[in-house]
Amino acid sequence: MAVLMDPSEDAEDTLRTHRSREKTFIFDVVFDQHASQEDVYCATTQHLVEGVISGYNATVFAYGPSGAGKTHTMLGMDAEPGIYLRTLTDLFRAIEEARDNMDYSVSMSYLEIYNEVIRDLLNPSSGFLDLREDSRGSIQIAGITEVSTSNAQEIMQLLTRGNRQRTQEPTATNKTSSRSHAVLQVTVRQQRRGSDLAEEVRVGRLFMVDLAGSERASQAQNRGKRMQEGAHINRSLLALGNCINALSEKGGGRAQYVNFRDSKLTRLLKDALGGNSRTVMVAHISPASTHFEESRTTLLYAYRAKNIKTRVKRNLLSVSYHIAQYTDVISDLRGKIERLKSKIERQEQEKKREPGVRDTRGTMPTQETEEDSHLQMDRIRAQLVGAFKEQLEMRRSLVELENANVELHIDASRHLLAIADWEREKTQHHTQDRTPEGDEEQMVADTDMDASKSTEPHEVALAREEVNMLLAEQRKTVALKAELEQRLACAKKKASQLEELLPAQAISEDQREVLRLLCRVHELEVENTELQASSLRRKNLLCQKDFVIQGFHQHRLLGERIIRGQRQLIQGLCERAVTPAEAVQSVNHLRW
Numbered sequence: 001m002a003v004l005m006d007p008s009e010d011a012e013d014t015l016r017t018h019r020s021r022e023k024t025f026i027f028d029v030v031f032d033q034h035a036s037q038e039d040v041y042c043a044t045t046q047h048l049v050e051g052v053i054s055g056y057n058a059t060v061f062a063y064g065p066s067g068a069g070k071t072h073t074m075l076g077m078d079a080e081p082g083i084y085l086r087t088l089t090d091l092f093r094a095i096e097e098a099r100d101n102m103d104y105s106v107s108m109s110y111l112e113i114y115n116e117v118i119r120d121l122l123n124p125s126s127g128f129l130d131l132r133e134d135s136r137g138s139i140q141i142a143g144i145t146e147v148s149t150s151n152a153q154e155i156m157q158l159l160t161r162g163n164r165q166r167t168q169e170p171t172a173t174n175k176t177s178s179r180s181h182a183v184l185q186v187t188v189r190q191q192r193r194g195s196d197l198a199e200e201v202r203v204g205r206l207f208m209v210d211l212a213g214s215e216r217a218s219q220a221q222n223r224g225k226r227m228q229e230g231a232h233i234n235r236s237l238l239a240l241g242n243c244i245n246a247l248s249e250k251g252g253g254r255a256q257y258v259n260f261r262d263s264k265l266t267r268l269l270k271d272a273l274g275g276n277s278r279t280v281m282v283a284h285i286s287p288a289s290t291h292f293e294e295s296r297t298t299l300l301y302a303y304r305a306k307n308i309k310t311r312v313k314r315n316l317l318s319v320s321y322h323i324a325q326y327t328d329v330i331s332d333l334r335g336k337i338e339r340l341k342s343k344i345e346r347q348e349q350e351k352k353r354e355p356g357v358r359d360t361r362g363t364m365p366t367q368e369t370e371e372d373s374h375l376q377m378d379r380i381r382a383q384l385v386g387a388f389k390e391q392l393e394m395r396r397s398l399v400e401l402e403n404a405n406v407e408l409h410i411d412a413s414r415h416l417l418a419i420a421d422w423e424r425e426k427t428q429h430h431t432q433d434r435t436p437e438g439d440e441e442q443m444v445a446d447t448d449m450d451a452s453k454s455t456e457p458h459e460v461a462l463a464r465e466e467v468n469m470l471l472a473e474q475r476k477t478v479a480l481k482a483e484l485e486q487r488l489a490c491a492k493k494k495a496s497q498l499e500e501l502l503p504a505q506a507i508s509e510d511q512r513e514v515l516r517l518l519c520r521v522h523e524l525e526v527e528n529t530e531l532q533a534s535s536l537r538r539k540n541l542l543c544q545k546d547f548v549i550q551g552f553h554q555h556r557l558l559g560e561r562i563i564r565g566q567r568q569l570i571q572g573l574c575e576r577a578v579t580p581a582e583a584v585q586s587v588n589h590l591r592w
């Protein structure tokens with residue numbers, strides 16, 4: 001339990017004597033000034049390691065105002081290392097223990113988000129990097145350096161090197177203030193020994209995030225560049241706070257829209273916050289009374305974050321049983337190709353060793369024709385592989401586009417629902433505020449749609465803008481998809497023409513068999529990608545269903561209100577004699 005006492009409230013103030021000056025916050029664990037780095041690590045992060053090496057995602061992030069000790073918790077010092085080194089040491093130890101049955105590979109990347117741009121801390125010269133969503137919906141950073149490592153010390157050396165590149169400046173609150181959010185991502189791939197089926201590859205991702213400090217402009221006394229940095233830092237932290245608020249209320253009656261798109265930080269932490277990840281938030285506060293306000297907001301956010309529920313699932317490279325079957329067939333075929341190839345090689349070597357036999361028989365091909373057929377075979381093979389690779393690439397891009405399209409659609413649906421919600425409330429107020437006498441003037445005012453729009457709240461105007469943007473984006477993806485589909489159809493035609501050429505070539509039956517099988521492998525790979533795409537589509541459609549249900553709910557409410565209004569109108573008409581003009585006016589009112 002953390003107890004926060006408001007220093008501004010006067011204990012002598014008789015009017016407030018009955019009000020508690022204390023606020024209590026209950027967390028999974030709270031540390032005081034005597035806690036060691038080991039205590040913090042054991043109680044917060046140690047339990048995540050086992051999950052990561054079994055293919056689950058995990059995230060630890062340090063949150064809190066500037067100078068409160070976030071970098072100390074995450075990085076620490078040589079004598080007392082922080083969460084980074086301790087987690088990695090345990091991770092490699094656990095991998096070592098499981099090595100008898102499993103093959104592991106570990107890679108890491110380290111980046112910073114500074115003023116809303118992403119920089120690779122392991123290769124700062126690579127410039128600004130882009131965030132992208134892959135076909136499985138997880139966020140990737142295009143072009144980031146991924147280093148394969150085998151021990152924690154090696155990673156620490158890389159981190160120390162990377163940290164020297166991190167943007168740090170002295171501020172009024174911290175001499176070595178980190179002005180950026182630093183994200184260390186460790187990926188562990190696990191595969192059962194002796195198995196080469198993609199089905200069994202598990203990928204666990206661990207994010208360790210040292211956020212930049214939140215600060216109040218007045219307190220930090222920053223000017224110029226520092227102030228601009230502060231604005232960016234606060235903007236992304238505000239976006240993070242908004243996501244935490246929306247996610248923590250998600251279980252409640254009213255569905256909340258969670259806007260991850262507002263900042264790079266929230267897009268990157270999307271899974272960690274509300275998706276597939278076991279997540280630990282370490283909130284930092286200072287005991288100083290001068291930092292009361294920062295401590296209060298930090299504790300409030302941390303308290304809200306406790307309500308967020310994430311759903312973890314093991315990351316398998318393949319998404320369904322069917323795909324695992326395909327993988328079996330493909331690896332069988334590959335084996336067959338290898339056997340045939342070595343058979344051809346053996347035959348050729350034997351022929352070279354017995355040149356006399358070849359000459360006397362006269363029926364065997366000469367060395368020249370043999371070389372020719374070899375060259376031909378190589379050429380056709382290269383063309384075939386190229387054609388199928390091209391198809392596969394296009395298929396993958398199509399899957400990504402499809403995924404992006406569904407995401408855009410879901411986002412637009414969220415905004416449209418928010419707008420519809422507001423319009424419903426507005427109509428309700430509007431109807432309640434009407435008096436029968438004032439109807440006529442009211443109707444004149446109603447026709448002025450622009451005037452009514454000007455009164456709409458900022459969020460609704462933003463939602464409208466966002467919808468327009470999303471729809472434009474959607475149109476672009478649809479056009480791109482159509483173009484890609486056309487190119488794919490051409491590539492398919494090209495590949496089948498190549499296949500038709502095959503029997504006409506002067507190559508041996510075995511060689512032809514190799515090429516046929518090669519074609520089959522590639523066809524299966526393309527089908528495999530298609531299956532992944534349809535599985536992804538199904539997953540996304542399920543996501544959309546929530547919105548469709550909400551939409552129907554809104555329609556039902558609207559329908560009920562119209563029926564109620566008409567009933568009242570009929571009753572009113574029955575009770576008093578009305579002129580036909582009055583009746584038309586009332587009907588118009590309802591239509592509005």
Ligand SMILES: Nc1ncnc2c1ncn2[C@@H]1O[C@H](COP(=O)(O)OP(=O)(O)OP(=O)(O)O)[C@@H](O)[C@H]1O
Nearest residue numbers: 065066067068069070071072174176177178212213
């Ligand atoms: N628990 C602690 N024990 C000893 N020293 C600490 C502790 N926490 C923080 N410090 C020291 O306080 C100073 C500020 O801490 P640190 O740089 O970790 O803050 P921060 O929250 O990362 O700040 P910023 O957001 O500005 O980067 C550092 O010199 C750090 O060594």
